[in-house]
Amino acid sequence: MPPSLPNGVPLAAYLGLSAILFALGAAGFLIRKNLITVFMCIELMLNAVNLSFVAFSYHLKQVDGHLFSFFVMVVAAAEAAVGLAIILTVFKNRSTLLVDEVDSLKL
């Protein structure tokens, strides 16, 4: 860091933040037991990717990155609808949300 603060934020800082958030999401995905929380970790990862899309869009002065993150949002919405429906069905069948207990393929 130079002695005088820069007039703006380095692009690398945005990308680093995005990487940290993605890593947090991935870590949560691995260590959490609750199906819903695992699912939320995926959402955090998607958000992190969106941030780098938008940051690159700024860097390249093009709107395309915004479009990608828009599509990611739509896919996330679709995924949330189906995923939560699946979670509901799993809960109905086994009355548990813990990933470890949903381990038999056969009922």
Added chain:
Amino acid sequence: MVDLLLFAFFGGLAVICGIVMITQKHPIASALSLVGAMGSLAVLYLLLGAEFIAAAQLIVYAGAIMVLFLFVIMLLNAGAEPKPMRPSWIAVAVGIPAVLVMFAMLARLIASTVPMDSLVRFGGFTGGSAKDVGNAIFRQYLLPFEVISVLVLIAILGAVVLARKEMD
């Protein structure tokens, strides 16, 4: 200067929310911290000149998707997770250095591909208004847009079928 302060504050908030999210035991706490992370990301989008995406982030992600999560958590009355198993010492001994190495490689990659003097200032890019995004969607990206609408339709049908299936 203001840019830097805002970035530091909301970026820090996002990271803190992320950490809280993966460490809290109760799903509702996790969901709310995820909403906090999404809100701070929306502010960062505004700083990057992505007005429409920031609004969509708040309306679609925080306002609709996460409410759905909250709703399901309340519906299933999901309680706190049981205590996790103590991680084995091999996992700790291998995992932490592996994560550090991964971050070092990532930092090296970012530093080598993105010039450090490329600064992000508020107002440096104004092509992210609803008009520009709309133009791009309905001209350049029309086909993906239509395809994704079909995807959403299928998702709706799938969700209805899955959630209505009677179990005995």
Added chain:
Amino acid sequence: MDFIVLSLLKTGLVAFVFLTALAYLQWIERKVIAHVQVRVGPNRVGPHGLLQPLTDTIKLLTKEDLIPSHVNKFFYLLAPIIGVSMALISISVIPFGPEIEIPFTGIKTYLGLTDLNIGVLVPLACSGIGVYAVALAGWSSNNKYALLGGLRASAQMISYELPMALSIAAPLLMYNTLDMRKIVEQQGAIKFGFVYSWGIFSYLGLPFVAFILFLICAFAETNRIPFDLPEAENELVAGFHTEYSSMKFASFFMAEYANMTTICCLATVLFLGGWYPPVEFPGVNYIPGLVFVFSGLMMLYHGTVNLVRARDKYTLPAFGIIFCGIGLAHFVPFLMPILVPLFWFLSKVLFLLFLYIWVRATLPRFRYDQLMHFAWGWMFPVSIGVLFATALLVAVWK
């Protein structure tokens, strides 16, 4: 520097006026409902109960701050904070009037706090986040009535957000922008030589249908009668705020009234021409002043010459003089460009708020399955139909 000082001043002024108005909105509601039901309403504190809001505020502030032992404390305290802040934020994007010049300074400024490119989306986003307040309040109270109320409220708000967004999208197709100020300025065009092209007057009156849909959704979004299932007192005690008391209860209350006001402002901006009068003719700018002076003179007449009730002996003349003063202020040349647009804007908002209260005093409550069926079976298809029809008209005419 000027910009910051001016913005701070404007924010302070709007916050003060808005919060006071919210307190008095409750007084207006009680009075109007009382008169609809042939009662008197609050009349003990101050003349005609005018100091009632003040005493209510003092009461709620000084009440014991009770936190039940079985609640989830953090979320229990967080919920009213989210609710009230989200409700108050969205007023900041509403334009109240055109660009004006502050008297004696020559500084030009817009009436309204800020103009955003994505202005219309901000209230939608705020109401989307506001759902968390209700859901969290219901869940964290650890009370079955509160939980049911919270779930009902969030399901209802999500369901009605959809037709609301669609009914907003229909006029947005005509205006071609999301900036609220530009939306209002487009409605300032004059048609047939005397009619302002308000949203509901243009495109064969099709936006009028969207306006009705928007109003219905607005009632549901703010959890008001006939859609106040979340706090149906004979089923759920008080719904999601059963366990709340003192200032925390007051914040939910304030959030409800703030949401009502904001949504009425939004309807005014999108459909009712913002700060423009309905028709244009020479001297239309004198109408607001004349209305005030006329009602002031009427109060003076009934307070002095034609005194019906003895207790009006002092209040009516006093208010008559105040109203005359406000009316005369509308004629002062340098105040006129500020006050007249504000008059039209506020009168439309107040009319819509009166509609809210009127409906509350008139209609019974829906059943919950009727409410949901109404949202998905009627509102949703109709608003999609209106959107398509508007799109067709816009495509043909533009």
